């Protein structure tokens with residue numbers, strides 16, 4: 001199964017060095033995910049706040065990637081497929 005949303009991927013710059021919402025709440029996260037549509041940085045589903053997934057539900061921006069060092073995989077929330085950002 002392929003992702004039909006790759007045309008929404010932009011050359012984004014991460015908005016922040018951590019999860020934007022967690023930074024505002026002075027909360028903690030486990031891993032960071034970058035929205036490839038707008039550059040939002042949110043925390044992963046292993047984090048208690050799950051801000052990356054919440055960002056998708058709030059904005060419908062379907063594609064994120066990991067911005068953990070050495071990780072280049074991404075994810076489409078709509079197609080539920082892994083993407084490679086090599």
Ligand SMILES: [Zn+2]
Nearest residue numbers: 003004005076
């Ligand atoms: Zn897709």
Ligand SMILES: [Zn+2]
Nearest residue numbers: 019022043051
């Ligand atoms: Zn967060």
Ligand SMILES: [Zn+2]
Nearest residue numbers: 035038040061
């Ligand atoms: Zn976004």
